[in-house]
């Protein structure tokens with residue numbers, strides 16, 4: 001891992017404590033992490049280990065109790081999620097989360113294409129861009145290009161997740177957060193979406209963090225693997241270390 005470059009994301013002693021009545025719970029425990037350009041990091045951890053909390057801390061939907069968050073060297077610890085959204089895209093587990101259901105596929109893509117731009121595309125001008133949208137959707141596969149005028153609420157879960165992925169990356173973000181984005185899909189669709197994800201991340205040189213409960217995927221994809229437990233990062237493995245790990249080794253981590 002490079003040490004001289006400025007990380008895309010850096011967490012310094014990120015800590016979140018939840019206090020309710022007499023109860024005090026540390027859900028993110030002094031996490032320090034540097035994520036560099038083109039890192040594709042898979043994240044494993046049991047239920048309640050703090051994986052989504054880590055994503056919430058990075059995207060700003062959870063404000064830290066102490067510690068700080070930097071995006072490309074800028075301290076964004078007190079920035080709202082909206083402000084951080086110019087740099088960070090997130091795809092959720094639930095296919096309903098990433099897209100506006102009453103809007104068509106083309107309209108959703110048009111909105112995503114505007115991210116970070118001041119100029120308005122004007123939804124009325126979508127026809128001008130239809131050919132571009134169709135070719136983008138075609139790259140995604142699974143017939144999305146034939147559904148440009150279909151409200152996204154009528155798409156299959158797999159098509160919606162593929163569309164969410166396209167929308168999250170159409171304007172390449174500084175960081176792509178994948179929050180168990182294949183977990184709600186049937187096994188065949190899940191494998192196809194995972195392959196598509198890897199193709200997109202690799203071809204667009206994206207920097208990505210991916211939470212998964214599939215140990216095989218965590219081992220197969222990415223250049224780095226993080227294991228979380230009790231709000232802490234307990235393993236941070238580079239590609240070479242990861243290659244030497246066997247599934248049994250990971251099962252031991254969760255013991």
Ligand SMILES: Nc1ncnc2c1ncn2[C@@H]1O[C@H](COP(=O)(O)OP(=O)(O)OP(=O)(O)O)[C@@H](O)[C@H]1O
Nearest residue numbers: 018025027045046047048049050051052053054228
């Ligand atoms: N806003 C909150 N208030 C109180 N507790 C919270 C809050 N957010 C998360 N937690 C708690 O923090 C712990 C970590 O939750 P988190 O969702 O990050 O786990 P996870 O690793 O993503 O788990 P899973 O695999 O089940 O999705 C859990 O015990 C959860 O109940």
